[in-house]
Amino acid sequence: MTRSTLNYLIDAATLLVLLGMVATGLILEFVLPPGSGGIRHAPDTLWSLARHDWGALHFYAAIALAALIVLHLALHWNWVFTTTARLLMRGRPLRSADAWRRNAIGMCLLAAVFASLFLFVVFAKMYVSSPHEHEEEQVQVEYPQEADL
Template sequence: MSRATLNYLIDAATLLVLLGMVATGLILEFVLPPGSGGIRHAPDTLWTLARHDWGDVHFYAAITMAGFVALHLALHWNWAFTTTARLLTRGKSSASIEAWRRNAVGFGLLPAVLASFVLFVIVARTYVASPDSQEDEQAQAEYAEQADG
């Protein structure tokens, strides 16, 4: 398979995953909005999937999209590095940069990007607020009263 064919297939797959992410995002926002899961009744479903299930589909589509974008960048690494180097050095030639340095920078950036995502998740988890169990029970009782009244 030629490099051009491989590039086309990866780009086409990326587009399909992007369209899937847009579709699941629209489903989550407009078709099964927050609250459609139901506390006192079975959750609303679309094609046998509830809102939480569509969230899972959306998440795994995002992971797949990240993989395809990484493949796309890998295929265009020389161009991306050369263009970035030219922009950062104000037009000077980046031809003097050896291939092993370009690859070292790329392989060095990968763990840095992954580490930043891990750090983001760790920090975000520390800011998760969960209501006190007594407050949660009171809120559920108030909701039940409103639903009955």
């Protein structure tokens, strides 16, 4: 398979996954909005999938889209590196870096992005609070009975 064929297939898959994300997002927002059932009765469904199921599809499509974008950037890394360096240098002559140096910088940037995402999730989980979390701390107020009056 040639590189241009691989680029085409990855870009086509990226477009399809992006359209899937848009479709599931529209379903979640307009067809099965929050509160569309499930508390006192069976949840509303679309094609046998409830809102939670559509949310799961939306999430996995986002993961697939991120993976395809990483592949796309990997296939175009020389262009990304050269163009970014040229923009940051602002007219100064661009030294040609060795291929291993470009790849090392790319891997470090990719690791930094994944570490940032990981830390975001860790800190978000640390600060989640439940509405029932402080129930035992609430003060019970006793009202006088009619017999006491």
